[in-house]
Every structure is written in structure tokens, then in C-alpha cells.
Amino acid sequence: MKILDSLTNEARLERIITREILPKIESMGKYLSNAFIESLIFNSKLMEVFKGEIIEHAGPCTDGNLLYINTGIAHTFYYDSISQKPLITKIWKKHDIIFDLGTFLNSENRKETIQMLEDGELLGISYDNLKKLLDTFPNMVSFLLHLQVERERQYKYYQHLLRLTVDEKVKLYLSDNPAIINRINNEYIAMHLGVSRSRFSKAYVAYKRGNHVF
Numbered sequence: 001m002k003i004l005d006s007l008t009n010e011a012r013l014e015r016i017i018t019r020e021i022l023p024k025i026e027s028m029g030k031y032l033s034n035a036f037i038e039s040l041i042f043n044s045k046l047m048e049v050f051k052g053e054i055i056e057h058a059g060p061c062t063d064g065n066l067l068y069i070n071t072g073i074a075h076t077f078y079y080d081s082i083s084q085k086p087l088i089t090k091i092w093k094k095h096d097i098i099f100d101l102g103t104f105l106n107s108e109n110r111k112e113t114i115q116m117l118e119d120g121e122l123l124g125i126s127y128d129n130l131k132k133l134l135d136t137f138p139n140m141v142s143f144l145l146h147l148q149v150e151r152e153r154q155y156k157y158y159q160h161l162l163r164l165t166v167d168e169k170v171k172l173y174l175s176d177n178p179a180i181i182n183r184i185n186n187e188y189i190a191m192h193l194g195v196s197r198s199r200f201s202k203a204y205v206a207y208k209r210g211n212h213v214f
Contacts, residue, residue: 076089
């Protein structure tokens with residue numbers, strides 16, 4: 001991971017926050033003061049990241065970050081003690097925000113590891129800096145609650161996905177994420193869907209042919 005801190009990248013950081021992050025907050029009807037915007041920019045960092053790089057290991061909440069994916073693809077996973085295998089809980093794409101409100105508010109250990117699946121660029125706010133922002137601008141907690149609601153919606157979607165047949169899983173996931181199949185190793189998609197690589201490959205061939213009726 002490379003922290004980008006030149007004057008040019010500081011301008012890019014400000015541009016990303018202004019064009020991408022602030023509209024998300026404003027869409028909730030929140031008034032954003034100049035003081036908040038300046039503080040948000042000051043407490044954020046822009047990071048160049050690389051395919052295969054571990055961005056965060058599971059561990060103390062104080063080591064965590066709120067991460068915005070400006071470019072690239074990442075996944076979150078944890079190791080299942082029964083199967084002794086990693087379980088991929090989510091594959092994250094451009095414009096996604098990776099954040100767990102529960103671990104942040106309750107000072108709980110983070111259970112998931114974050115790894116890049118392709119080169120990219122992230123905007124990060126450390127949990128310590130996020131706490132400083134909330135201490136100064138407490139009404140912004142509603143935005144974090146909004147992120148948690150979205151995360152819970154994604155969790156329900158994932159649980160629904162896991163209950164489907166292999167063919168149904170592949171069809172639904174690739175219909176919702178049509179470009180991802182050409183960008184990352186298909187093994188990660190298979191692991192996320194809870195199927196073997198060979199079964200995924202067969203279902204993918206059928207999906208491409210479009211000869212399945214559900």
C-alpha cells in the first residue's frame with residue numbers, strides 16, 4: 001500500500017470527496033458545513049493498492065478504516081474454523097464503501113480481512129479519525145447508520161443467494177455483476193457463492209448459453 005501525499009494527489013483527494021462522497025451524504029438531506037468538508041478532507045488519505053495486497057487483517061477495531069473504493073475490486077473474508085477454509089462474504093467494487101458500524105461503535109474486534117483482487121485506489125479514514133469527526137459533527141452518525149442499513153441489505157441478499165441452486169446462484173450474481181467475470185479470478189466468485197470451481201464453470205457455461213429456465 002502506498003499513501004499518496006503529493007500536492008497533486010491532495011487535489012485529487014479533495015476532488016474525489018467533493019464529487020463522490022459528499023453527494024452520498026447530501027442525498028440524505030444533510031447540510032454540510034465548510035468546516036465539516038475541510039475536516040473530512042484533512043482526516044482522509046488516498047492509497048494506491050495492488051492486486052493480492054492485504055489492506056486490513058482481522059483484529060482490533062482501532063486498526064480499522066472506513067474505505068471507499070475509487071478504483072479496483074476487493075473482497076472481505078474470514079477463516080471458517082470448521083472447514084478450515086476462507087469464506088468470502090462480499091466482493092466490493094468501484095464506489096462501494098467498506099465499513100462495519102458494529103465494530104466501530106461497540107469497539108469490537110473486526111472479524112474479516114480485506115484483500116485487493118486487482119490494482120486500485122482507495123480513500124481511507126482511520127477509525128480514530130472517524131471518531132474525531134463524529135465528536136465534532138455528531139449528526140453525521142446518521143450517514144454511518146445509512147451505511148449499516150445498506151450492509152444489512154447486502155447480507156440478506158447474500159443469504160438469499162446461498163439458498164439457491166448452483167445455476168440460480170451463478171445466473172443471479174452475474175446478472176447483477178456482469179463485468180466482474182472478466183476482471184477477477186473466477187475462483188473468488190465460486191468461493192463467494194459457496195460452490196466448487198468445477199461446478200461454477202459448468203454453471204457459467206450454461207449461463208452464457210442461456211439455455212436454463214428458472
